[in-house]
Amino acid sequence: MKALVYHAPGKKAWEEKPKPTIKKPTDAVVKIFKTTICGTDLHIMKGDLPAVTDGRIIGHEGVGIIEEVGSAVSNFKKGDHVLISCITSCGKCEYCKRGMYSHCEDGGWILGNLIDGTQAEYVLIPYADNSLYPIPAGADEEALVMLSDILPTGFECGVLNGQVKPGDTIAIIGAGPVGLAALLTSQFYTPAEIIMIDMDDNRLAVAKKFGATHIVNSSEGKAVEKVMKLTNNKGVDVAIEAVGVEATFELCSEIVGAGGHIANIGVHGKSVILHMETLWSKNITITTRLVDTVTTPMLFKTVQSKKIEPKNLITHHFKLNQVAEAYEIFGNAAKEKALKVILTNE
């Protein structure tokens, strides 16, 4: 089969690899139908994730069709259409039982990281019963690719951890795909005001279309001032960090109101300053989380009932074998006005 293989920083290739086969009774082999590229994949390609080694097939999102299942797989059979979760869950370790699939003792985020991933014609999925979800006939499979990672990430790490409530005033820092996923899913809880903060006017315009009630371009350094004005100097109930750098984290801590929440989604490469000299008495809660995808069934229902249109996050389409081109576009997201790209295995 063909697959996108990482070799070294800056060096990847669409090349021939052996088609995966069942190794454990809990495995499944899935023929990829549609997949996509994640911001994390760009980091991998730059060599930022040393755990990813030469020869690894990249990608952790997608939908496909069951090709073969191991003897212990009972939820799926050959021919079933499935959604692939970016998180592999054994369903039986301490962490899986606590709903923390991201810390699964034999899984977690391994796909396209520690084991071969989805930017390929076929992929092996361990613990298939717990790591795949059935797609009902008639569903919009392309839209469901957004449920592999981006929607549960925005929802679990941002919205659920931030405890967004009806009537709240919330701010989301970062209007990239994950920030927009938080924007879309935050509306499940009907906040009164959603302030979207970014440095790119195009992305802010998208945010406005997706339901932001206020947009703030932070490139002039006046974001704190603007948010404080919008909130009568009370600060926001929830600040969602969807960037992953010190400046945006600090912004969250400056705009969060007493009793509020800072929900971190961003992947941080460095430590940040935490202003405990002001925060210690402010009754705030800061959360971190790697997506667990425990809410995938809940999100599935909201998509099926049209409460959310994940398709709106998709801006570009390619054939799977055009994956190099797709990386080019996605790697220049701001310029290309790209959010999520879809790669179809035709």
Next chain:
Amino acid sequence: MKALVYHAPGKKAWEEKPKPTIKKPTDAVVKIFKTTICGTDLHIMKGDLPAVTDGRIIGHEGVGIIEEVGSAVSNFKKGDHVLISCITSCGKCEYCKRGMYSHCEDGGWILGNLIDGTQAEYVLIPYADNSLYPIPAGADEEALVMLSDILPTGFECGVLNGQVKPGDTIAIIGAGPVGLAALLTSQFYTPAEIIMIDMDDNRLAVAKKFGATHIVNSSEGKAVEKVMKLTNNKGVDVAIEAVGVEATFELCSEIVGAGGHIANIGVHGKSVILHMETLWSKNITITTRLVDTVTTPMLFKTVQSKKIEPKNLITHHFKLNQVAEAYEIFGNAAKEKALKVILTNE
């Protein structure tokens, strides 16, 4: 009347002041029976809290007897024995209704800070119905002084915010009075292991008597190593910070396990480093809080039913007019093996 008055950094005096009188219909005047000194009072005396100005009567803890009440006070009448909360709550602002009395728009921590306090023969208590608690006949009033501040602080900021659960492994950093209050009240939730960390062997010995299952002296810099060994490298479920400096906060972030909680109690004067490069994916929760004293009724019941013996926190006794001497002892707590001192207005 006589009272302990702050004049300037390092300058305080036990001197004559006018006895307070009712100013608003919601006020009460309380004759102090017993009061105590808080670590915060030491900071005030050093001049660390600029909001405290020359002439202020210090102190925010105590029990006493109602001397006079305003026309709108209905829960209390002259002669009633009362517990004074360190937090004044109007009971009618947004924050009070949310249970965040510490952020009350016309109260919060004002006693012995922005208004005159309890290290005096009499004290004026605003919003008396919401800021005082009735003491039933026969109660041990001296023990109840611990409910003014220290027990709710350890319980709300440390134990409740840390979400201590049966079977948990928890660590408390700092075995001073507030850390010990967290130790005592954490046992309401039956953690399996309580690791107490401090640099003072005497305080650790007290902690052992108060229910710590393990004690770790951190002065040799091996606290992380020791805690990791005790927890099979999983880290603790809850790390309670009861010191308020960068090193102890960082210690918490190094020993907290995936899915765990860091509950800050300590008063921080400076910012700290937050290692988001490791924490971002660890599913942890960090909380800050100024005590709200919303749990005072709950704590009252646990004291009345002998589930906790706050009296054990008291090490020294003085007459109220010996307050200068009491400050001397409490200011050298480690050397004097002092936890809480009781000042009695005889």
Next chain:
Amino acid sequence: MKALVYHAPGKKAWEEKPKPTIKKPTDAVVKIFKTTICGTDLHIMKGDLPAVTDGRIIGHEGVGIIEEVGSAVSNFKKGDHVLISCITSCGKCEYCKRGMYSHCEDGGWILGNLIDGTQAEYVLIPYADNSLYPIPAGADEEALVMLSDILPTGFECGVLNGQVKPGDTIAIIGAGPVGLAALLTSQFYTPAEIIMIDMDDNRLAVAKKFGATHIVNSSEGKAVEKVMKLTNNKGVDVAIEAVGVEATFELCSEIVGAGGHIANIGVHGKSVILHMETLWSKNITITTRLVDTVTTPMLFKTVQSKKIEPKNLITHHFKLNQVAEAYEIFGNAAKEKALKVILTNE
């Protein structure tokens, strides 16, 4: 002033009564601007509530203008526009501190019940700071009358107690004003399916317009069958009872799925049968509640930000002195297609 006075079962009059005056420092006198009639008022008029005695002014909903305040009232002053809560809260008893204003030791539902109410030109509101809410300039005051009782009732007793979640399938039994309030506010949490059940096709048609995804006319006795078909025999996640009779309560227990919630709103005059022989192992939760109006501030924000349009519940308008006529219409709600009527004191 003029007021609607209850004298005896079936006997009421619009007659002259003394204008109320401040009695306690926490009181306020409010000039009524707009009020409405509640289903409970109809029960009072029939004599179903023996606590309501001859001479009582009826009504517990409305908006108005502050006429006079007691010396301890600080949130309001003469001329302020206010929303009147149906529940009086002292803000300082055990129950108020627990957020259970409905069980306030000196309040609860007393307005138009144990003390004179709002179907009058003026009304005395005890504990004004805790029982009134400020109306900002420019707000639609008529719409806000729905926040006195009906919206918090549907929201707190039905939606919050039922723990409606995104993606849930819920059923609401009873499409009267309170059931419709539950329907409107349930959408704050984005359930996937909302099944509205009633015996009146007109009300069901209204429900459909208000967001019900399915409607079921239960008059043919096939409601259970229909709901089970809609839910693939799993039953609903939440069943909200908004009628108050045995048949509808039993219907809830037959359609609730394993792990589900039955949230009772209805006022019951008789006991019901609880099928513990099937429910004991079904992991269900049944809740009862008299509205506490603790969520009024939250609801206020959702109305101000146009997340909900309570005005849609209003079907008829009268002058306050036409109150007898209004009772006539409201008492024949089904025939008159009446939901809520507004009485304006011009």
Next chain:
Amino acid sequence: MKALVYHAPGKKAWEEKPKPTIKKPTDAVVKIFKTTICGTDLHIMKGDLPAVTDGRIIGHEGVGIIEEVGSAVSNFKKGDHVLISCITSCGKCEYCKRGMYSHCEDGGWILGNLIDGTQAEYVLIPYADNSLYPIPAGADEEALVMLSDILPTGFECGVLNGQVKPGDTIAIIGAGPVGLAALLTSQFYTPAEIIMIDMDDNRLAVAKKFGATHIVNSSEGKAVEKVMKLTNNKGVDVAIEAVGVEATFELCSEIVGAGGHIANIGVHGKSVILHMETLWSKNITITTRLVDTVTTPMLFKTVQSKKIEPKNLITHHFKLNQVAEAYEIFGNAAKEKALKVILTNE
């Protein structure tokens, strides 16, 4: 092998049966070391559970040693000592993912019910990785038999569902083994008062030893009166029903205070009367639950750290082949002062 086999109401035999063998890759065969008898087993023997058919081996509790595992079992290997959960969990269906193992689509309570059980020399355990728990070397295995069913049942259905909090006043109706398990585990949350209600003075005496602060013999019909006196007419915060008949359920509804919880544990054969005419406005919560055993890991930690001594529930010991005799004793529990009996496979 030998096993206790149900044949018909009143007819059981200790007889030869084929030793079980692995059928699915997720199965394990366990050699029983110690087992016990449950009240439910007595009902089975009387013929009360028609799902149990002729030839079924009874029993759903026990500890043992792994004899053989299927190819997909990874948590256990031959020779491992294991605790058997009364609930079989596949770990991958909707209900298991929601923590409702009792409603597992391919499991739940099937052991000694729909499949052969533990009152035998060997037992087949489906979904072994999710339905067994490892026993560390040196643990008191006999005590751990109490964790198969009785402790999680009292804890989950009674204590957790009842939301017992520090300082609460709780009542437990029924001082049989499950009621006593609720009594023991309720103390994890430090209630101020625990009122134990039963008709048997011996069991009440045991309850007193196990930590009840008050005991009430209800045989004279004055239980409501006595509880109301003990609670200053406020009623209890939590009423735990551990009997399963109408009278005890009704007792719960009469003694529960406003805002309180009724947590049902008892297995009910008939419907009960629910007094909605008084409860509708009382803000109470009623829960039902079949034990899920999701808290087994938590309970394990509390046993290992000596926070609870489940051994105290054991009153009688037999060899496994004396099982008929054991049934005789356990079937006359009141007279024999029996709580739990241990059957050892020597």
